[in-house]
Amino acid sequence: MLYDTIVGIATIQGISAINVIRVSGSDAFAIVNKIFKGKDLATMESHTVHYGHIVDNENIIDEVLVSVFWEPKTFTGENVVEISTHGGVMIPSKIVELLITNGCRMAENGEFSKRAFLNGRIDLSQAESIMDIISAQTEQQLRLANRGLHGDIKKMIGELQTSILDMISKIEVNIDYPEYDDTLVMTNNILRPEIKKLIAKLSVILHNSSTGKIIRDGIKTVILGKPNVGKSSLLNSLLKEDKAIVTEVSGTTRDLVEGEWNLGGVILNLVDTAGIRNTDDVVEKIGIEKAKTALEGADLVLLVLDQSQSLTAEDIDLLELTKKKIRIIVGNKIDLGKHVNIKFEKMIDISAKNSIGLDQLEAEVKRLFIDESLLKENQMLLANSRHIGKISEAKAALEDALKACENQFPVDIIEIDIRKSWEVLGEITGETGSEALIHTLFSRFCLGK
Template sequence: MTPAHLRTEDTIAAIATPPGPGAIGVIKISGPEAEGILRRVFRPARAREHFDSHRLYYGHIVDPQSGEPVDEVLVALMRAPRSYTREDVLEIYAHSGYRVLTRILELVFKAGARPAEPGEFTRRAFLNGRIDLAQAEAVEEIIHARSEQALRLALKHLSGGLSARIKALRERLLDLLAVTEVAVDFPEEDVEILSPEKMRRTISEEILPEIRRLLASAEEGRVFREGIAVVLAGRPNVGKSSLLNALLREERAIVTPIPGTTRDVIEETAQIAGLPVRLIDTAGLREAADEVESIGVRKAREKLAAADVVVFLVDGSQPPAEEDRRLYQEVRSRPHLVAVNKIDIAPAENLALWRDFFPEPPIFISATERLGLEELSHKIFEMAVGHGPAEPPEIAPNLRQKAALERAGEALQRALEILAQSEPLPELLSLELREALAALAEITGEVTTEDLLDRIFSTFCLGK
């Protein structure tokens, strides 16, 4: 039996808006029965024989059996191929509420549709050639974007930016493969068909550098998409909770002059220089006074081990102590920044001592007075991304695409090894070029498997 997601002759339907009360709820229908369903469940305010494509119509959804109105709606029929899926698509704009939307959806199912699977609308857009696989993944990236930069990056991918770069790489490789295949088919020709040196330069100076550039941007893109974990660490009462509140611009953590006020881990999300950041306020690092504090200190050390960036905080109103040096040894192996807090009440001689206390110059801040926070934010961004605050990269492959690029690069390295031989075998060279081409084709979906498509589209929401 053919799985439901492969039966593109079916008509599918789903609620396309988030659950819960709201002004408008949307039900999306795609497939050959879209117009038939419209005629069965929709009663226009003015009777009509024909529905124009891409035009809104006002009326009511009614139960075809009883004739009872269910909701006052607007509908739009978008005929193929000028639709999201390149199939006939019907959208019903109803009042948003769980009961009314599910009631309309029940009528749509009875009228000839089946429930859509997660991501099935976008999957059909891919299968019908409207978008490629990289663009399909960009749809999900747009939905889950956690920052303005992540959204811009996803939009560039949706517009075909990554696909165009991959296409250009494939065209260069296809040119090389064509020459190689001629050398395989006509080995007895007197004319030299294969020019190893020219091919080597093309691979090493043009194709591989472009693959490396794409790979280099992948990690930066991951940071913009997923964000980073920033742990605030230090002795008790150095101002970690005050810094958390300052970066969040709200009173999230309790702040008192009593050391050890924070006993558990507090996590909140924020944006720092446009980067999604999970801020983690931890218990002060010291010998615990009781079992509860001991658990908090243990959790703090666990968070330190998993942090992308550690902000090691010290109290500038006090001179450096041996305890600060000991605790610093715990964090120095992690990507870290040192911040000297409370500079608004710190004696100048203390600040001078702190300036020379660490291997690298610290950042001087006051969490309560919001001094130095912009510099700290920029330093966090720079440590996470590798450069100061800026626009995200033009193109940044995701993890799946990065793995495919790595396979392509490995195949091309093997091709270079073959070309370095005194008499390169075109048969072996052809195999490696084909391997690189197949890896690149996986990125855009020109070569793919049903298992891969299932894995990608299963992460989408219903209605998309």
């Protein structure tokens, strides 16, 4: 097959030891040969590395190492050349410019991975896992992403699809031999338990995926409370860093202050906010609006109260405002006594200033969000929202099929729902699905990937 030849810089441009420029396509060797002074790359064996110089006419641009990969056993499935140059901004830009002059086209975001997908080297879930590997910040994230790249998601989906195909073939057989009187009843009786079994499997996958999603995306956590209760002090003591300004003045924090708390492999994306109260101060008002917006998008609210004084109307308003959210009520300043008693909900006593009670707070977050057994068990968890959404859709289609069975609908009607579940699962791996989906997914990748 013929592919136009694309070029991209695979590393970050800046002061660094080396940069890698990747070229992929049918003319990769011929084009690089035009600017490479060294061996004739087109005659070199696959998976070999060669020393030489990149030249612009007679001018040496850089001393480089060039790796040669022959199709089809390459990342993209096409001829690939990787040029390792010295780091910096000038050299890689100049070399890319020369490659373009000699016939390459600048790659779009994610185009190398897209080609790998289109040429059948990887499926969609593996391509997405590559992006997850790149952005992993914790060992758990890396472990999950690596399993995805290794093909564990593909395998899991493949197994589900096989069970579905098995059901479809049973239906088809009965549609083909309708001479038996009780075909409909018989097919329904066979299908029902199998559909139920599959729905149960998908439910377990969905249940476990909430831990997977948390590992991958973290927990959006908003620290909320009236002014001066110690929200910023809590942020600082969780991060073990003086990130937010702390003073005894009410209304110190105006803007959102963010930080990441790594809780044994799970990241809490913390947001400290302006203390919420009625105020005429224009700047403070904007801060309070920002706090309320952050609250809407939060997975978890740490509602901070000041134990050194009894509850005020502002605290009660905030208890009301956050009651539908997953929240932890945090009773701060326990070192100054305990003047607040909440009867209807658990309160974690802490002193942010003296770092007291933070272990209990940590334990409560884990209790609410993290299934420790899943973290320890070495099993595949779905983590990507797109995949999780597709599993839900497949489950809904099977639930429709089950209902149709129970209502003794004709089997070909039931088959439509069952086929839908097969197709939706295929969108996870890219076996089914539109070109638009593929385009959108890869355009989110970085350049040179």
